[in-house]
Amino acid sequence: MIWVDGHYDMVGMQQRIxxxxxxxxxxxxxxxxxxxxAFGATGLQIRDADETxxxxxxxxxxxxxxxxxVQVDYRENGKLFEHVHEGAIV
Numbered sequence: 001m002i003w004v005d006g007h008y009d010m011v012g013m014q015q016r017i018x019x020x021x022x023x024x025x026x027x028x029x030x031x032x033x034x035x036x037x038a039f040g041a042t043g044l045q046i047r048d049a050d051e052t053x054x055x056x057x058x059x060x061x062x063x064x065x066x067x068x069x070v071q072v073d074y075r076e077n078g079k080l081f082e083h084v085h086e087g088a089i090v
Contacts, residue, residue: 001068002032009074036067046070 012025036043042062046055046069059066 001070003072004030004032004069005072005074006030007074013074032067032069036065039065041065041067044068 006027006029008025008027012022015022015025033043033045041064042059044055044059044066046052052070055068059068
């Protein structure tokens with residue numbers, strides 16, 4: 001499983017907190033389905049929470065390696081850092 005948001009967003013949030021900027025955290029678009037195919041694997045995608053169980057069941061039924069791409073949205077995670085003690089982020 002690959003968590004996909006196009007960025008190292010959790011790293012980026014920590015960089016913004018500590019350095020007030022980000023560096024080398026943006027990937028842009030990556031076609032993980034083609035990546036899986038290039039290595040002879042099957043690629044599946046989860047774009048909505050309701051797709052999780054049926055997609056994972058399908059993945060376990062496929063013989064051979066399977067890469068499952070999970071679209072995630074970290075935009076709300078900044079609120080998590082509001083509750084973290086300032087000294088906890090190194």
